[in-house]
Amino acid sequence: MSDVERLVVIERTLAAHSSGLGANLVVSGAKQDGQAIFHFGEPVGASRRGSILLDLEELLKATIDPGITVWLEPLGDRNSLRNLRGIEVKS
Amino acid sequence: MSEAVHTREGTLILDSHKLSYHMDRVSAWESGERIAPVSVDMSLTRACGAMCSFCYAMMQESQARSSIKVDHALNLLDDFAAIGIRSVSLVSDGESTLAKAYVPFIQHAAKLGIDVGNATNGWEWGPDKIEQVLPHLTWVRFTVAAGRPESYASIMYRGPEHTDVFDRAIAHIRYAVDLKRRKGLSVTLGIQMVLMPHLKDEIIPFAQLGLDLGVDYAVIKHCSDDEQHTLGIDYSQYEGLHGLLTQAEAMSNDQTKVIVKWDKIKDGDKPSYRRFYGPQFLLQISGSGLVAPSGMFFNARYSKLHIGNFTEERFIDIWKSERYWRAMNYLASPAFDAQRMMGTLPIQHYVSVALDNHAKGLHRIQPGADPKPLHVNFL
Numbered sequence: 001m002s003d004v005e006r007l008v009v010i011e012r013t014l015a016a017h018s019s020g021l022g023a024n025l026v027v028s029g030a031k032q033d034g035q036a037i038f039h040f041g042e043p044v045g046a047s048r049r050g051s052i053l054l055d056l057e058e059l060l061k062a063t064i065d066p067g068i069t070v071w072l073e074p075l076g077d078r079n080s081l082r083n084l085r086g087i088e089v090k091s
Numbered sequence: 092m093s094e095a096v097h098t099r100e101g102t103l104i105l106d107s108h109k110l111s112y113h114m115d116r117v118s119a120w121e122s123g124e125r126i127a128p129v130s131v132d133m134s135l136t137r138a139c140g141a142m143c144s145f146c147y148a149m150m151q152e153s154q155a156r157s158s159i160k161v162d163h164a165l166n167l168l169d170d171f172a173a174i175g176i177r178s179v180s181l182v183s184d185g186e187s188t189l190a191k192a193y194v195p196f197i198q199h200a201a202k203l204g205i206d207v208g209n210a211t212n213g214w215e216w217g218p219d220k221i222e223q224v225l226p227h228l229t230w231v232r233f234t235v236a237a238g239r240p241e242s243y244a245s246i247m248y249r250g251p252e253h254t255d256v257f258d259r260a261i262a263h264i265r266y267a268v269d270l271k272r273r274k275g276l277s278v279t280l281g282i283q284m285v286l287m288p289h290l291k292d293e294i295i296p297f298a299q300l301g302l303d304l305g306v307d308y309a310v311i312k313h314c315s316d317d318e319q320h321t322l323g324i325d326y327s328q329y330e331g332l333h334g335l336l337t338q339a340e341a342m343s344n345d346q347t348k349v350i351v352k353w354d355k356i357k358d359g360d361k362p363s364y365r366r367f368y369g370p371q372f373l374l375q376i377s378g379s380g381l382v383a384p385s386g387m388f389f390n391a392r393y394s395k396l397h398i399g400n401f402t403e404e405r406f407i408d409i410w411k412s413e414r415y416w417r418a419m420n421y422l423a424s425p426a427f428d429a430q431r432m433m434g435t436l437p438i439q440h441y442v443s444v445a446l447d448n449h450a451k452g453l454h455r456i457q458p459g460a461d462p463k464p465l466h467v468n469f470l
Contacts, residue, residue, distance in 0.1 A: 043155065046381055046400040051414050053395035054421065061426075069432065074392035075152040079139065 006030035013063055021059075023052045034067040036060065095464060096348050098307055100279065102464040105310055106352045108441040111459030112467045113177075116372060117449070125416060126371060127174040130470050132386070132438055134183035134378030135159050135190035141212050141247045141256075143236060145285040145314045148184040150321055150434070151389035157380035157402040164192035165199050170407040178206040178229070178468035182438070183386055185378030188216045194223050201227035206468045210234060210283070212247065213260040221267050229466055230279040232310075233264050237284065238296030246290070261304070268305050279465060281308040286356075288328035291335055298339040298349045305346055311336060312352040316360070317387075317434035326360045326435070360435040364447035367422040367429045369439025372446070373470045376401065382409050384418055387433040396421070442470050 001009075010027045018025075024041030031037075044052065057070040077083055095102045110117055119126045137156055139148065171179065179200060181187040188211050190196075200207045208230040225231070237243045240258070241251035248256045267280055282304065284290075284297045294311065301309025316324040336351045343349045370384035377389045380402040388396040396418050399409040409415055421427055429443070437443075448454040 045403065046153075046155075046397045047404060047409075047414070049394045050397045050418055054417060057395060057426075069426075070395055072391050072394040074150075074390050077149040077152050078156070079137070079142075079148070 003030060003032075006032075009064055010036055010060065013060060017059055021052055021056055023048070025052075025056065028073060034065065034069055035071060036068050037071050037073055039073045096308070096350055098279075098348055098465070099345065100277070100307070100465065101462070103279070103308060103348065103350070103466075104464045105308070105350050106354050106441075108445050108470050109459070109464060109467055110372070110442060110445055110456050110470060112463055113372070113470070114456070114458050117446075117456055120368075120371060120446075121449075127410070128176055128370075128374040129372050130178045130180065130468060131171065131176055131374045131376060132180045132182050133376035134181060134185035135164060135187040135192045135196060136185040137378035138189050139186040139212075140189070140214055141186070141234075142249070143234070143247045143285070145236070145246070145287050145322065147315050147317075147386065147434070150317045151184040151377065151386060153377060153379050153381045153383075153389050153391055153394075153397065155379070157400055159190065159192055159378065159380055159402055161192045161195055163380070163402045164190075164196045167401050167406050168196065168199050168203055168205060170405055170410070171205055172203040173407055174410060176205065178208070178466075180208040180210070180469060182208075182210040182232075183375060183378060184389060186212060186215070187378070188213075188220065190378075194220065197224045197227050206466070208232070208466065208469055212256075213263040214256055216263050218263075218266050221263065221270060225267060225270055225278055226274065226276055228278045229469070230281065231267065233260065233280075233282045233306075235260065235264075235282040235284060235297065235300065235309075237290065237293040238298070238300035239293065242290075242293050242296075264304055264306065279308070280306045281310055282306055284309070284311045285314050286311050286329075286332070287314045287322075288325060288332065291332050294332070294335045294339050295342075298342045301349060302342060302344060302347045307346070308348045308350050310350045310352065311339065313355045313436055315434055315436045317390075318431065324360075324435075329356050355436050355440060358436065358440070358444075362429050362436075362440065362444070364443050365428045365430055366424070366447060366450070367427060367433070367439070367443055368446040368450065369437070369443035370422060371419050372442050373439045375438065382406070382415075384422055385433070385437050385439055387437045393433075 029037035060068040206229045210232045236246035240254035243257040244253040245251045316322045375386040380400040382398045449456045
């Protein structure tokens with residue numbers, strides 16, 4: 001399956017279960033090794049986002065492939081001084 | 092357990108764990124109880140005036156930062172005491188000495204009987220602050236990237252010409268060493284070098300600086316990296332440093348022990364465990380207020396393991412919540428693989444190795460013998 005095909009499968013599953021997940025989630029990557037990368041359409045508080053994403057991972061494992069793991073897009077350091085080092089968090 | 096280091100003030104265990112002295116929690120965990128952590132590692136802010144090239148905080152940006160007010164910090168300690176947390180280390184992902192809550196936090200913890208340790212660059216830790224906190228601290232560990240001023244300034248700040256930061260840190264460390272002696276304080280003072288393989292020429296000068304300062308120990312540890320190798324640490328290169336590290340250890344004298352964290356350096360980037368049990372005993376909290384099982388998961392990437400923020404709700408409610416235990420249970424389940432899904436050598440490494448071996452029956456954790464080691468409540 002190609003990267004694009006994997007994305008389409010996940011997007012379809014998301015669309016079918018969007019109301020149950022309780023957040024606007026967008027898939028931005030689906031790697032061959034099972035890593036699926038998402039971002040939230042709007043900010044979600046720390047007390048909610050963990051449960052939403054674990055629910056999502058359980059759903060994708062159950063409906064598509066048990067080897068899927070869910071991640072969000074990483075954030076880079078907001079410390080302006082440390083940023084002078086030029087380190088970029090790899091995704 | 093690795094060999095402990097005998098100092099004039101007691102036995103120091105830096106390259107292993109102290110679970111043997113918390114068998115009540117180990118037994119409760121094994122019985123499936125929802126245990127309180129023995130220890131919490133946290134920061135009172137994400138801010139820091141340094142720019143250390145080895146800093147893992149560069150990979151720990153979560154989603155939104157919250158400012159930790161004094162009330163938040165004191166309530167947090169009350170909650171820690173209520174559930175039985177025994178120690179707090181102010182390390183994590185920020186320079187806690189910069190926070191307004193820093194002094195009241197340490198003084199309040201002392202009133203509650205919670206041990207506190209603190210890692211700092213020492214830059215904003217002047218005599219006034221030292222006098223207010225040192226009598227209440229169990230240990231202070233200064234981040235000293237190198238023993239030579241120019242190297243120190245290059246690694247921790249803008250460049251070799253900025254040796255003023257080195258001078259300031261050393262003056263503050265000397266003040267603390269002197270205060271400890273004058274007042275007969277029980278606090279342990281140490282310096283720590285985070286060794287990146289290309290910094291091998293700094294090993295011996297660092298050890299010498301520890302001796303010159305008269306601190307209790309000078310420890311050299313590995314550098315952690317995330318699983319994407321953002322910092323580009325090549326763990327295979329540590330082996331070539333073993334001779335220099337052994338030479339540094341041999342410089343130890345009666346006052347100052349030079350200690351190498353051999354277990355972590357030799358374990359490199361592949362832990363022996365896949366299930367990650369350590370956070371149930373040693374929890375981490377970000378200077379953003381985020382509660383997540385480990386600092387390895389502070390970055391937004393690991394949001395599925397974000398549990399809550401103690402500036403938005405009381406910690407005791409977070410700890411009692413189903414989401415806390417769902418995150419902990421996820422890490423202990425086959426859904427999680429510590430060898431592939433997190434960075435290298437977390438603060439919970441020693442504890443996690445021991446608990447994994449215990450759970451597998453390979454090496455059962457045994458009750459510790461008396462006398463207890465120094466800093467027994469810090470795992």
